[in-house]
Amino acid sequence: MTIAAGGKPYVLGVGEGDERWFLGSHTALKVTGAQTAGGLAIIEGWGPRGHGSPLHIHSREDEIFYVIEGELRLDVEDDSHTLSAGMMGFGPRNVTHRFTVTSPEARFLVMATPSGFEDFVREASEPAAERRIPDPSEPDMAALGAAAAAYGIEVIGPPLDID
Numbered sequence: 001m002t003i004a005a006g007g008k009p010y011v012l013g014v015g016e017g018d019e020r021w022f023l024g025s026h027t028a029l030k031v032t033g034a035q036t037a038g039g040l041a042i043i044e045g046w047g048p049r050g051h052g053s054p055l056h057i058h059s060r061e062d063e064i065f066y067v068i069e070g071e072l073r074l075d076v077e078d079d080s081h082t083l084s085a086g087m088m089g090f091g092p093r094n095v096t097h098r099f100t101v102t103s104p105e106a107r108f109l110v111m112a113t114p115s116g117f118e119d120f121v122r123e124a125s126e127p128a129a130e131r132r133i134p135d136p137s138e139p140d141m142a143a144l145g146a147a148a149a150a151y152g153i154e155v156i157g158p159p160l161d162i163d
Contacts, residue, residue, distance in 0.1 A: 008035060017044070021134040022125035023144075023159075025051045029122070033115030041115040044068075046107045048133050052100030054141070055157030056148065061112040063091040065099055070106025073160065074099045100160040105133065120151035 017028035025047030032041055041061075045051075055075070065074055066088045074081045074089040076097045083089050091097035112118070124147045128134070145155040 010035060015131055018122070019128040019131065020121065020125035021128050022121055023051065023053065023139055024048070024134060024136055026128055026131060026133050027121060027125060029118050030109075032118045036115060038115050039113065041112045041118040043110045043112075043118060043121060044107070045110060046105070046133060047101045048105050048136070049101055049103065050159075050162055051106075052159045053098045054144070054155050054159050055096055055098045057096050057154045057156065058091075058093045058112075058117070058152060059154070060093065060152040061114055061117050062093050063097070063117070064109075064111040064113075065089045065091065066109040066111070068107040068109065070101060070103035070108070072099050072106055072108060073102050073162070075160065096156060098157070098160060100162055102162060116151060117153075120148060120153060123147050123150075 012030055017030045020027045020029070025045050028044040030042045030044050065072060065083060067083045067085050069085055072083045074083055074091070074097065076091055077095055081089055082102070124144055141155070148155050
């Protein structure tokens with residue numbers, strides 16, 4: 001992967017970045033298009049069992065999932081994969097995919113290239129009041145779908161219900 005010319009080096013520590021509550025998880029925007037001249041976004045997620053994305057398709061970016069702690073289920077088209085700590089999965093653009101936390105909780109990175117996905121996360125989330133997993137809540141799927149569409153993401157199905 002090549003970072004676009006004009007990206008600037010920088011360092012973030014634990015607890016740094018734009019921290020948000022997004023779809024029932026604590027999310028931190030660690031790398032954005034502003035730092036990479038549009039080449040890459042990296043988002044750290046920390047969510048409870050059952051947290052995940054609805055089934056969707058990106059038209060603008062590819063997504064890479066890297067598990068730091070815990071376990072994710074990654075569904076890509078008709079295939080389902082279990083990702084544990086140290087594993088990664090790839091959700092290419094124009095392909096249906098979703099992920100779900102299957103362990104009691106998980107920490108993971110979502111990398112999107114090119115950047116832009118982080119702008120959707122900002123719009124569809126709220127600033128985190130503190131560094132913790134937020135209280136459970138049901139997302140407004142109509143509002144989420146409308147926000148997603150503005151960023152080239154088509155929501156086509158619900159999140160996976162694992163309980």
